[in-house]
Amino acid sequence: MNIVLLGSPASGKGTQAEILSKKFNLFHLSTGDIARKLAEANPRIKEIINSGKLLPPEEITMHVLDFLEHEKPDMTGILFEGFPRFISQYEALDNFLKSKGDNIDLVISLEVPMEVAIKRISSRWMCPGCGEIYNMETDPPKNPGVCDKCGGILVQRDDDKPEAIKTRFEYYIRNTKELIDYVDAKGKLTRINGDRPIGVIAKDLEEVVRKATGNDNN
Numbered sequence: 001m002n003i004v005l006l007g008s009p010a011s012g013k014g015t016q017a018e019i020l021s022k023k024f025n026l027f028h029l030s031t032g033d034i035a036r037k038l039a040e041a042n043p044r045i046k047e048i049i050n051s052g053k054l055l056p057p058e059e060i061t062m063h064v065l066d067f068l069e070h071e072k073p074d075m076t077g078i079l080f081e082g083f084p085r086f087i088s089q090y091e092a093l094d095n096f097l098k099s100k101g102d103n104i105d106l107v108i109s110l111e112v113p114m115e116v117a118i119k120r121i122s123s124r125w126m127c128p129g130c131g132e133i134y135n136m137e138t139d140p141p142k143n144p145g146v147c148d149k150c151g152g153i154l155v156q157r158d159d160d161k162p163e164a165i166k167t168r169f170e171y172y173i174r175n176t177k178e179l180i181d182y183v184d185a186k187g188k189l190t191r192i193n194g195d196r197p198i199g200v201i202a203k204d205l206e207e208v209v210r211k212a213t214g215n216d217n218n
């Protein structure tokens with residue numbers, strides 16, 4: 001069972017991927033984590049990511065497949081989060097998995113409106129001193145703009161500012177639509193409304209995966 005979980009920035013896909021992978025004992029492959037690791041080692045990649053853009057699709061594919069070879073050589077029981085986003089990436093991954101005797105069983109698209117994404121991300125502030133993260137809506141500091149732990153002045157990451165979020169969101173929608181239609185035509189797509197409480201979404205996702213697993217055993 002290999003699952004792809006797609007979702008725009010701030011769709012909550014990271015949180016849901018964690019819940020889902022624990023529940024079904026899946027290997028959680030987060031493209032965001034891979035990209036952050038690459039950024040630490042490579043200033044060019046860091047600059048692209050900080051400007052709210054993404055790496056070229058072929059380059060991402062290469063890094064993901066390389067990561068899989070090293071970290072998950074049996075190539076099964078994987079939850080792909082944030083990858084693939086393009087038809088070319090989907091086919092590259094599917095062919096790669098097939099060459100290892102497996103494939104992509106299920107694609108889930110977690111969807112939220114852009115206003116929701118902007119509101120969610122722009123409420124996130126952090127302390128440059130100690131790294132603590134605050135959510136101004138749900139988990140604000142005691143003194144506005146000041147870190148509870150170390151007294152540092154809170155800042156917004158560049159890619160958490162509304163303009164950068166809008167760029168990322170529009171880029172995502174523009175580039176993922178083709179893949180979503182493509183997967184839909186194959187009968188592998190499930191759309192989930194991400195603008196609901198975490199627990200409600202998690203239940204929906206669990207049901208979708210259980211159904212797909214059931215089909216696998218038939």
Ligand SMILES: [Zn+2]
Nearest residue numbers: 127130147150
């Ligand atoms: Zn602090």
